Amino acid sequence: PAVDVDAPVTETFRDIENIEAADLPEPHSSVTFRPVVAVTADTNAVFETSVGVIHRINDRTRFVAHAERGQPQVVDEDVATLVTENLHATVELDPEQFGEVFDDVEERRFGQTQTEYKEWAVERLQQHHTTTVTYTGDNNVTYDKTCEPNRSDISVQSIEPVYLPEVRHTTDLQEYTYPYEYYAAGPSRIAAEDGIHRCVHCDTSGGDETYTYCSNCGAIACSSHIKTERLEGEPVCTGCAVTERFALKTKYFYDEENLEAFREEYAAMPLHEKAMENKWLAGGSVVATLLVVVGLLVIGGII
Ligand SMILES: [Zn+2]
Ligand SMILES: [Zn+2]
Known part of the structure; x- marks a missing residue:
């Protein structure tokens, strides 16, 4: 089936003045399949001192991270939502089928194993939930205590590796090139770079x-x-x-x-038309003329 992969570009150009969809050349379109992991984890911890419980964590966290080579990077919130909302609709990745509609297709590799991402997620949540709590002891002295959950307080419920398609279109218009980039999943997309509204x-x-x-x-x-x-x-x-x-x-x-x-x-051009080339000047001279007329009328004893 013919897929109109350029539609988002045409749509983005719609509110640019003085150019119509028909004037747009076909953009260069590429897709990169970027590995991400969607992590769901529970943290349950209770912190006690001699005065009793001073802090509790009872939290479910969902986050999404780029999982290419190097340190994983947590994605922006809207991209995370895009991924988690479409997790149920994943399909087997077949890069070849995209070769027909995109000029370039690139598939990036996962940088680490699932176990390593799990380790990373636990460490990250440990840091995320660490906080300093101020409490008053039995002796009426105020104490600060750092509450850091143990690794055993964190249980990773799921860690799902998926490819997130990142689509990049570049449109050449005479001396300039306009990039437009977005993440796509299911029917939704999130703009990553809008070089058209710039x-x-x-x-x-x-x-x-x-x-x-x-x-x-x-x-x-x-x-x-x-x-x-x-x-x-x-x-x-x-x-x-x-x-x-x-x-x-x-x-x-x-x-x-x-x-x-x-x-x-x-x-x-006749003189008055020349003056109209600078409307401010033209307006200025009208005001000046009137003042002179009023002045003449005053002098002539008419007013
Ligand atoms: Zn110009
Ligand atoms: Zn400007």
Whole structure:
């Protein structure tokens, strides 16, 4: 069956101004199967001193960790949720079947054995649950006691090794390449990197910002790095625009040719139209004229 693996990219480009789905080239798409372990463990511990029980742990913990070579790394909470919610729906990994829809398929290996991950999980939970408790003794003196559960207080209920598909699309638009990366499981996905909602000219990314595509150079830019091309009235970014000041205001052009065409247009304009090239200036001169008129009326004894 034809799987539209590019759909998330098309969808992500939907709220970029000045570019339509039909204008998008096919992205380069790759999938990496990343080994993760989903751990469920119970910790039960009671801490007592001569004054009685001072601390209790009765906790079930679920967490997910990247399990490639090197030290396991606990994944972000939303990725962990994605994994645990889809654990019931795992399928046998057959990388070849993905070769037809993705340009590249990579399968990473588990770095350690299941027993080693179990050891690591117990140690991690030991640290996680260790806390300092302050209590008052019979002699009315305040004590601090570090409560660290024993290894035997922690029992790993399950440790499930699964591959989490990480999909990376890169879309080339003229001079720029836009990456979009997400983790996928079942019908859900969690974006890992969104290089589409990001201005190529500054640090602005994500959020409520409006991003606009510059058809002159391929840039996606934030609202402060997008201007209106003076001759054609279309968006152009500050990175590629050719500029010149008219009526003291900077105007933006796709290229020298458009600038030259506008110079001629401008030269032929009547004065008041030239002034309109800087609306602030035009507004300013209207105010000044009125004041003078009022002044003349005062002097003439009319007011
Ligand atoms: Zn910007
Ligand atoms: Zn541009």
